[in-house]
Amino acid sequence: MFLKGEVQYLRGLANKVLLISKMPDQNKKRKKWAKHNALMGKEPMVFVYPDGAWDELLPGSAFQCKSELGRSLEHQLLLKLIRNDYIPDDVPIESNIKINKVIHNSMWGVQPMVTKPAEQRGAWHHDPIMEEPSDWKQLKQPEVEYDDVKTKRIYEAAGDALGDILEPKLVGVTNFSFHMMHWYCDYRGLNNMMMDLIDEPNMVHDTIHFFTEGVKSMLKQYEDLNLISLNNDDTFFYTGGLGYTDELPAAGFNPDRVRLCDVWAAAEAQEFSSISPAMHEEFILSYEREVLKPFGLTGYGCCDDLSKKLDGVLKINNIRRIAVCPWADISEFTPRLGKNYIMTWKPQPAYLAHDVFDEQSVYEELKTGITKARGGVLELILRDTHTCRHDPNRFMKWIQLAYRAIQEAWV
Numbered sequence: 001m002f003l004k005g006e007v008q009y010l011r012g013l014a015n016k017v018l019l020i021s022k023m024p025d026q027n028k029k030r031k032k033w034a035k036h037n038a039l040m041g042k043e044p045m046v047f048v049y050p051d052g053a054w055d056e057l058l059p060g061s062a063f064q065c066k067s068e069l070g071r072s073l074e075h076q077l078l079l080k081l082i083r084n085d086y087i088p089d090d091v092p093i094e095s096n097i098k099i100n101k102v103i104h105n106s107m108w109g110v111q112p113m114v115t116k117p118a119e120q121r122g123a124w125h126h127d128p129i130m131e132e133p134s135d136w137k138q139l140k141q142p143e144v145e146y147d148d149v150k151t152k153r154i155y156e157a158a159g160d161a162l163g164d165i166l167e168p169k170l171v172g173v174t175n176f177s178f179h180m181m182h183w184y185c186d187y188r189g190l191n192n193m194m195m196d197l198i199d200e201p202n203m204v205h206d207t208i209h210f211f212t213e214g215v216k217s218m219l220k221q222y223e224d225l226n227l228i229s230l231n232n233d234d235t236f237f238y239t240g241g242l243g244y245t246d247e248l249p250a251a252g253f254n255p256d257r258v259r260l261c262d263v264w265a266a267a268e269a270q271e272f273s274s275i276s277p278a279m280h281e282e283f284i285l286s287y288e289r290e291v292l293k294p295f296g297l298t299g300y301g302c303c304d305d306l307s308k309k310l311d312g313v314l315k316i317n318n319i320r321r322i323a324v325c326p327w328a329d330i331s332e333f334t335p336r337l338g339k340n341y342i343m344t345w346k347p348q349p350a351y352l353a354h355d356v357f358d359e360q361s362v363y364e365e366l367k368t369g370i371t372k373a374r375g376g377v378l379e380l381i382l383r384d385t386h387t388c389r390h391d392p393n394r395f396m397k398w399i400q401l402a403y404r405a406i407q408e409a410w411v
Contacts (some may be wrong), residue, residue: 001067002070005065006067010070013078014162017093034245037243039342056388063075080093096166100172128188136207144224176263176265178291181193192274240381243264250262261344273304298318300322306328310333335375343373348365349383368407371409
């Protein structure tokens, strides 16, 4: 499964990762996340995920492996090394390699249509393919299949190559994030969705109900096929932050069969950013609460201002994390959430894309936001950085500014 020379090269990368993982601060970071997620942290956490800027930190030309498995492992190892070099935030570097189970999911059986731009990573828009209520009948409920033979072959090959250096960790489904209104817009378009809330409310309800039942069926299949894996580690939690926690898995845990109550999950409906709290509750949030009900810990939100929608959000079962987007006012969240929930604040990422990185503006935004969050539980999540203008040091500077602002503003 590897080409000539790949294993020797990967072992060199793995040994570098191993040395980094043994540094004392890695375990301190794990413990810090666990306390934070238990609402007992002393200060805000800092987490950076470069999103589209990963292509600049790790361009295709940086890869040496050509085989599928070699390339996959190389990518995983290089991400850890780049984090160590340029992103010194609160994310620990773990001494493992994750081998994903080979899982096929048919989802809704119909491919959405979009118009893509000529330029790379430019804006695109939906091409609606559902014109009438009856058109939705094209969709099918998700069907999940697991390829045990291929999974074992990959796991054994990776273990033989690197297992004496880094722990091979077989991983099933760990990402439980649900985007039902996003799926609706994939097939219907954003403008049409907004009109449908008035003109075709029954169609919206019928479709979101279909998605809700589909998600529940999909989760049942994951359970029946024993594909659920714990995500109380360095797994990225969709709303923000990492999953480290001592509260999961839940009581009665059997390591041979992970349950939904043993893992984190999240949902969001950022397409409803301009929709009223009442319609948000009626058309999507009531369904999302049903989907999230069986999970151990949950989060909600993305890039939409939830400050006027907290009544419904706080009814989500086991809710722990709530997103505070860049254009939301943190001072509207802090008194309401207090020490009972994590405010996942996403500061403005656009500064990293400017011609000149304006450190003073970044610092002022961070200090202002942190000051407004005093008395609550806060994490700073830098995401949606689709370019750093090919200057990875901007991430390091942003992190330094974040820690400085925490030191000076968090009392």
